[in-house]
Amino acid sequence: MQAAETANMDISDMVAMDELVALCKRRGFIFPASEIYGGINGFWDFGPLGVLLKNNLRDRWWNDMVVCPPIGPDGAPLQIVGVDTAIIQNPKVWEASGHVAGFNDPMVDCKETKQRFRADHLKVYFPDELIPSTHQPLNPLIEHVENLFSKEEFLLSAQSLEELLDVHKRIIKKNNWTFKDGCWTQMVSQLTPEQLKKVWAPGASKSGTLTEPKQFNLMFKTYVGATATEDDKAYLRPETAQGIFLNYKNVVDNMRVKVPFGIAQIGKAFRNEVTPRNFIYRSREFEQMEMEWFCHADEAKKWLEFWKEQRLNWWKAVGVESDNLIFRQHDQDELSHYAKEGYGTVDIEYRFPFTAPGYGELEGIAHRCDFDLTAHQTHSKTKLEYFDDSVQPPRRFMPHVIEPASGLTRGVLVLLAEAYTADPSRPSKMYMKFKPSMAPVKAAVLPLVNKDGLPEIAQKLYYEMRAQFATEYDTKGNIGKRYARHDEIGTPFCVTIDTDTPNDQAATIRFRDTMAQERVALDKISEFVRKSLKE
């Protein structure tokens, strides 16, 4: 998240997270996982309405990616196929992909300042006065810099300038120091425990306040086979993308696809987040919607631009206000291990209630280069290059990959936050302004009173509608209560059967957003709702 450009929208209009969380529980969208046992941090269950909402978003993505992919820049439909791969794969997959190494973040804590650092981000350096003049100019850098050895200690081991230089060189060599940003630096993660004790942490009053690096492995470990020995170790996938790369060859060999083409997948992924936070925003079990677009390296940039626009428009199409969405280019030093060499990663960020007025990541569109396919080719010793005979002369190359990867779980949170609309004038004080196509319940059929032949008419209509889209039938309480409940769950249309209905064969449709009513013939109501779902 970051301080973004000023917003047009009044932030005070934004729903408070605790209100949203309370609504989600009260109305059956999202519950804390294993709540009756006290819950479990970082896991959430989708309730009856939540799963409807999630499936609507998921199905829309699948439809727009796989069933009916976008039209490409040349006017022809893109070619994208789907897969659904295993959550557990051969553990070598995650070594090849870089996740065993890259998802293993060593962290150190400062006992004095209570700050936590990534040991591989925290640098140690020689202070200016200890650096021989041959290495000048040397400016202190970066925020997180402190000296490794005390001045006295260093001078003790060096009798002359010659010797000083020599000791210096030996230390540099022995410790894998690098010369960067005008200074000799080394990552804290590479220090021995003895060296670590001499490090002066940022903001601390003395040296030696850092704890030894603790491994934070973000991958869930499990065991395949009932004996569960270390040899049976396996991982739950931290991203669905690798399942796609693993099947790239199968798809190319069997599915008559030609580069450029895409493979899409929706599925659960698991990460032992250091700190799960913000409701379902960062949970340890979550669902991804990922598409890997395979293309020639020369065209990667073009496709990155294409997918950026496509994806932003898609989020708008499912009902997200453009004011709440921005692009954010990743800085070079925050790029993932797979995106270093390419055109980088662009995030689509949303102004979540807990990030406002800043934004939080919703979807990443990354240029993964040929990192994954090359890695798997090397590790698996299987040739993964693509042979292209559609050009003259024919060529052989490793496709590059553009990856629009979004969080379905995060998408649900976006739809919820986006839909929550305060309205003090109505009994419920708020309503959920879902786009009709995303709303968990599309319509409710409500007999104004539960007698005088009204239920019979209403039920007939209900049976007709429920066969086409999610419809509820409700006779409970007075009509105001029923409208209020449907405002809270975001039902866009309430169809009310009144005492005129037996005579005129029509009923009123009550619109959620305006509370206005319109009388429509009974036999036109289904069609009316169906049409609105296509918008």
Add this chain to the structure above:
RNA sequence: GCGGGUGUAGCUCAGUGGUAGAGCGUCAGCUUCCCAAGCUGAAUGUCGCGGGUUCAAAUCCCGUCGCCCGCUCCA
């Protein structure tokens, strides 16, 4: 992991040593001709858990766990 906050009914919360409460919601019934109306009735809690002090603990003390917020990480 560290720091701060918090834990009482499905939800929001009151209750600071003396028989566990309110509003809303839920359920049953009456009523009800368009926005949580009205009436009657009902269910729901070992007050997060464990220990201690006390004649007596939701309340005081100690411990522990969950959740929320901040820091590091991510879709």
